Amino acid sequence: xxxxxxxxxAKAHLGIAEEMHGKFKQEKDNDAKVAFRTVAAQNYFYxxxxxxxxxxxxxxxxxxxxxxxxxLVIENARMFSKEVRELFDLVDRNLRNAVAYRAQNGKKYxxxxxxxxxxxxxxx
Numbered sequence: 001x002x003x004x005x006x007x008x009x010a011k012a013h014l015g016i017a018e019e020m021h022g023k024f025k026q027e028k029d030n031d032a033k034v035a036f037r038t039v040a041a042q043n044y045f046y047x048x049x050x051x052x053x054x055x056x057x058x059x060x061x062x063x064x065x066x067x068x069x070x071x072l073v074i075e076n077a078r079m080f081s082k083e084v085r086e087l088f089d090l091v092d093r094n095l096r097n098a099v100a101y102r103a104q105n106g107k108k109y110x111x112x113x114x115x116x117x118x119x120x121x122x123x124x
Contacts, residue, residue: 001057003054006051006054010046010047010054013044013047014116018040020037023036024040040109056079066092069092073085081118090111
């Protein structure tokens with residue numbers, strides 16, 4: 001895919017994530033809060049990943065897998081800020097699974113959100 005498609009995908013995921021984040025912040029029922037936070041986390045993750053892929057696509061690089069993406073980000077570190085690389089490393093390992101699939105909260109969710117929002121600012 002080309003950069004434009006990756007960016008459109010990222011915008012769609014980010015829009016859903018931000019909508020769910022808003023519902024999460026306003027919700028009073030704990031179960032509903034967990035559900036909204038989990039959906040937001042999944043979409044923040046995919047928004048951030050799509051933005052990384054958009055940046056890689058500028059150099060006609062495509063990851064095709066989580067392992068290859070991590071390798072390409074390391075090999076092409078100059079394409080990304082240090083903070084995006086560090087957040088990607090945290091998010092790509094176990095943090096995404098903890099938040100998006102086991103519904104853990106705390107700083108993990110905020111780190112995942114920060115990754116997507118920073119990537120969206122950095123990659124245009």
